[in-house]
Amino acid sequence: xxxxxxxxxxxxxxxxxxxxxxxxxxxxxxxxxxxxxxxxxxxxxxxxxxxxxxxxxxxxxxxxxxxxxxxxxxxxxxxxxxxxxxxxxxxxxxxxxxxxxxxxxxxxxxxxxxxxxxxxxxxxxxxxxxxxxxxxxxxxxxxxxxxxxxxxxxxxxxxxxxxxxxxxxxxxxxxxxxxxxxxxxxxxxxxxxxxxxxxxxxxxxxxxxxxxxxxxxxxxxxxxxxxxxxxxxxxxxxxxxxxxxxxxxxxxxxxxxxxxxxxxxxxxxxxxxxxxxxxxxxxxxxxxxxxxxxxxxxxxxxxxxxxxxxxxx
Amino acid sequence: xxxxxxxxxxxxxxxxxxxxxxxxxxxxxxxxxxxxxxxxxxxxxxxxxxxxxxxxxxxxxxxxxxxxxxxxxxxxxxxxxxxxxxxxxxxxxxxxxxxxxxxxxxxxxxxxxxxxxxxxxxxxxxxxxxxxxxxxxxxxxxxxxxxxxxxxxxxxxxxxxxxxxxxxxxxxxxxxxxxxxxxxxxxxxxxxxxxxxxxxxxxxxxxxxxxxxxxxxxxxxxxxxxxxxxxxxxxxxxxxxxxxxxxxxxxxxxxxxxxxxxxxxx
Numbered sequence: 010x011x012x013x014x015x016x017x018x019x020x021x022x023x024x025x026x027x028x029x030x031x032x033x034x035x036x037x038x039x040x041x042x043x044x045x046x047x048x049x050x051x052x053x054x055x056x057x058x059x060x061x062x063x064x065x066x067x068x069x070x071x072x073x074x075x076x077x078x079x080x081x082x083x084x085x086x087x088x089x090x091x092x093x094x095x096x097x098x099x100x101x102x103x104x105x106x107x108x109x110x111x112x113x114x115x116x117x118x119x120x121x122x123x124x125x126x127x128x129x130x131x132x133x134x135x136x137x138x139x140x141x142x143x144x145x146x147x148x149x150x151x152x153x154x155x156x157x158x159x160x161x162x163x164x165x166x167x168x169x170x171x172x173x174x175x176x177x178x179x180x181x182x183x184x185x186x187x188x189x190x191x192x193x194x195x196x197x198x199x200x201x202x203x204x205x206x207x208x209x210x211x212x213x214x215x216x217x218x219x220x221x222x223x224x225x226x227x228x229x230x231x232x233x234x235x236x237x238x239x240x241x242x243x244x245x246x247x248x249x250x251x252x253x254x255x256x257x258x259x260x261x262x263x264x265x266x267x268x269x270x271x272x273x274x275x276x277x278x279x280x281x282x283x284x285x286x287x288x289x290x291x292x293x294x295x296x297x298x299x300x301x302x303x304x305x306x307x308x309x310x311x312x313x314x315x316x317x318x319x320x321x322x
Numbered sequence: 323x324x325x326x327x328x329x330x331x332x333x334x335x336x337x338x339x340x341x342x343x344x345x346x347x348x349x350x351x352x353x354x355x356x357x358x359x360x361x362x363x364x365x366x367x368x369x370x371x372x373x374x375x376x377x378x379x380x381x382x383x384x385x386x387x388x389x390x391x392x393x394x395x396x397x398x399x400x401x402x403x404x405x406x407x408x409x410x411x412x413x414x415x416x417x418x419x420x421x422x423x424x425x426x427x428x429x430x431x432x433x434x435x436x437x438x439x440x441x442x443x444x445x446x447x448x449x450x451x452x453x454x455x456x457x458x459x460x461x462x463x464x465x466x467x468x469x470x471x472x473x474x475x476x477x478x479x480x481x482x483x484x485x486x487x488x489x490x491x492x493x494x495x496x497x498x499x500x501x502x503x504x505x506x507x508x509x510x511x512x513x514x515x516x517x518x519x520x521x522x523x524x525x526x527x528x529x530x531x532x533x534x535x536x537x538x539x540x541x542x543x544x545x546x547x548x549x550x551x552x553x554x555x556x557x558x559x560x561x562x563x564x565x566x567x568x569x570x571x572x573x574x575x576x577x578x579x580x581x582x583x584x585x586x587x588x
Contacts, residue, residue: 028587075586080432082585103435114426118333130325131434166430 016056018091018177018208019077024050025085026076027232047073048232049086054210054225057203061223061240062212063317069232070212071111074181077210078108090177104132107175111182111212113166121150121157121165125172132173139172145194160186167195174202178209184218196222216314228320235320240313248273248311248319251285251294254304261301269293273319286311286319326436326444331451337414338452341406342459349399349460353467356391363389363397391473395464396483396549403460403487404544408523410453411494416501416515418445419581420508432586439578446499446574453491457484479549482558486547489563493543493570494519500577503584543569 027046047069054060064070075081077088079095088095090102115124125134143150148157148164157165163186171178178199184192199209199222213219219226220240228236255261257280266275266283271290278284281304287294291308298306331338352359419442422428431441461484468475501514522542529539539545546562 078433080429080586100435100437103433106433108430108433110426110429112426113430115430116329116333116427117425127325127329128434130323131436 016092017053017089018056018058019054019060019210020089021053021073021077021086022051022088023086024073024076024083024088026072026081027084028072046084046232047076047229050229050232050234051086052227052234052237054208056208057206058225059199059203059209059211059223061219061226062210062229063214063216063219063226063320064229068229070229071181072232073229074179074210074212078179105176106179107132107170107173107177108179109166109170109181109183111185113163115154115162115166115169117155118153120153121148121168124154124165125150125169128169129172132175134172135174138174139168142168142172142198145198146191160188160191163187164191171198171202174205174207176207178202178207178211180209180211182213182215183211184213184215192218216317219317220313228317230320243313243316248316249287249291250309250311250315251283251287252305252307253283253285253298254306255281256302256304257281259301261297265297269297286315324444324447326431326441327447330445330448334448334452338448338455341410341452342455344406345399345403345456345460346463348402349395349463349467352394352398353471356394356471356473359394360389360391363394391468391471392475392479395467395475399460399464400483400549403456404523406456407487407490407494407544408519410456411491411498412512412515412519414449414452415446415495415498416511417508418442418449418499419502419506420511423506424508428586437582439582442499442503442578442581446495446577449495449499450492453495454488456491457488460484460487478556479552482552483547483549486552486558486562489558489566489570490543490547493566493573494522496570496573496577500573500580503577503581506586 025046025048027048050069050073052060062070062073072081076083077090077095079088079099091105093102095102116127119127125139128134146164146168148161148168150165150168154162154165163183167183184195187195196218203209211219211223223240225237225239226243227234260281263275263277263283266272266285271288271293273286273288275286276284285294419428422431432438434441461480464475464480465477497518498511498515501518502511505511505514523544525535525538526542526544529535529542529545543566546566547558551559551562
């Protein structure tokens with residue numbers, strides 16, 4: 010199967026995987042305290058994209074990833090990778106993917122070189138790229154893995170997985186344990202691979218990392234995909250911070266602001282002065298404010314981290 | 323290529339050589355103390371030929387052999403071999419998967435482009451390879467010690483017994499592996515394999531003494547390929563081979579199928 014630039018590499022449709030007892034309210038599944046999983050998760054990733062997969066702990070990230078890798082059976086839904094069925098064509102798919110699990114454990118009695126060579130027996134190594142990885146990561150590959158620190162082990166694992174230049178990288182918090190310099194080098198590698206058409210599906214809690222390298226993000230919460238959006242779009246489309254100072258003669262209350270649909274939060278920081286977080290509908294707030302006399306007014310895009318945190322809560 | 327097999331063969335060599343070393347050391351010790359041991363056996367021959375002793379040392383059908391070197395070998399070494407069979411078949415295959423799971427290397431292994439059934443089969447083949455060393459070392463040390471002492475030993479009996487032993491290692495190992503694929507977790511797999519295989523050992527050992535469980539003796543794989551049956555048939559009884567190998571193949575196929583299809587919520 011040939012790959013074209015606009016080709017969908019990963020297509021996840023209605024991925025549903027429930028552990029334990031589910032609580033159904035109408036057509037919706039409510040995830041109780043002891044129920045984890047993913048419900049009707051759908052998204053797709055195109056060739057050459059770096060897709061960030063975000064969500065708080067227990068939101069369903071790992072469940073979704075493990076289902077994509079066919080470690081878990083789907084309750085419902087369909088997953089296609091490179092156009093192949095993720096379950097029927099498991100081996101064919103694995104020839105083209107590189108997976109780095111969270112808290113990657115390696116064979117402790119191997120040296121880094123042995124591990125790379127061992128993985129190379131399953132997927133041919135791109136020697137030129139391996140040299141590049143060696144120079145960027147600078148980990149001592151002749152040492153036994155058991156004698157390496159957590160961060161160095163992670164580097165060995167990343168080199169071993171990426172040396173074959175897989176067409177799709179599935180990375181579960183790949184930079185945990187890496188120092189800032191190695192993290193930056195790793196980002197450089199991902200960007201370089203992206204130019205060569207490699208697709209990356211990245212789960213991370215590091216919002217700065219996601220902002221720096223991802224093209225699009227998907228946010229999952231309580232097992233449901235609540236947002237899939239381009240990173241550049243997020244800032245303009247979603248959250249804005251407003252600071253409003255009234256003259257004092259006729260000032261609205263916090264309750265008045267809360268009645269506006271677009272207002273996410275309101276805080277009275279001093280008399281007659283409010284700090285607002287608002288959604289994308291600015292017009293509603295402006296219409297509301299036109300009834301009052303303002304002394305000062307500022308509006309700016311929220312930091313991307315604030316936007317993510319809004320969805321995390 | 324069989325990369326999983328070769329990697330695990332290298333990794334497990336220490337575990338693999340322990341049972342053959344135990345056999346060699348045990349038979350070697352008997353050989354060193356043989357002349358004085360023969361006198362003791364003569365004195366206790368009558369005592370040993372009863373159901374309780376058979377339950378303890380295993381029903382090896384040695385009564386017809388008298389106080390000979392051959393009888394002593396099968397009585398002492400054979401009893402040890404049965405206990406070894408019990409432990410090897412329970413502990414090694416039942417932990418083939420859980421060792422990878424406990425070390426967190428399981429996820430990365432599953433992401434490699436090989437069919438799951440092949441991954442498991444290659445791992446089980448490592449167990450079979452090292453299992454092969456047990457009967458081979460047994461034949462070697464038995465024949466070597468016999469030649470050293472200038473005693474006599476029916477070679478065909480030793481060879482058939484060793485072959486039967488290997489077939490039992492395969493069948494019981496496959497049952498243990500089946501437990502591993504069902505439970506994955508180390509302690510649960512060991513408990514299940516221990517219950518199934520240990521239960522069979524119990525049936526075989528106690529079946530001769532307790533009439534209540536005597537009827538179920540045939541359910542135990544330890545009951546097959548006894549020295550008495552081999553002596554009588556002059557070879558491994560074909561019917562027994564078919565039964566034991568079939569059980570092994572069914573257990574192994576089930577393990578491979580379950581492993582290939584199951585999910586890993588770990």
